[in-house]
Amino acid sequence: MKRIHIIISGHVQGVFFRNNTKAKARKLGLKGFVRNVPNGDVEVVAEGNEKELNELVGFCRKGPMFSCVANLKIEYEKFKGEFDDFIVKS
Numbered sequence: 001m002k003r004i005h006i007i008i009s010g011h012v013q014g015v016f017f018r019n020n021t022k023a024k025a026r027k028l029g030l031k032g033f034v035r036n037v038p039n040g041d042v043e044v045v046a047e048g049n050e051k052e053l054n055e056l057v058g059f060c061r062k063g064p065m066f067s068c069v070a071n072l073k074i075e076y077e078k079f080k081g082e083f084d085d086f087i088v089k090s
Contacts, residue, residue: 003077004053006044007037008060010070017042018088020064021056028052031083035090046086047079 008017013036021034025046030053032046046056063069 001047001079001081002050002053003032003045003047003079004057005075005077006046006057006060007073008042008044008063008069008071009040009073010063011066011068012042012063013040015066016064017067021060022086022088024059025056025086028055030056030086033083033087033089035088047081047083 018034018036021042021044025032025034028048030046030048032044034042034044037043044056044060046053057072057074060072061069
């Protein structure tokens with residue numbers, strides 16, 4: 001099991017990025033959260049198997065239909081097992 005921390009920048013707020021990310025992560029069986037960051041970015045922290053985490057990264061590179069992803073900052077971290085579900089944080 002692994003943990004990933006992703007910061008997505010571009011036109012990523014107000015385009016259902018968080019809800020679509022939550023749906024994708026849950027479909028992949030990942031745990032963690034997604035939230036908007038005050039500077040306009042979206043932050044994702046997810047835990048699970050490497051294959052599924054890589055699929056989530058692929059989704060985040062494209063984003064939902066009306067988004068325009070400019071950059072992804074990706075960091076793999078030590079698995080902590082602290083999440084029970086994948087949620088949207090305020």
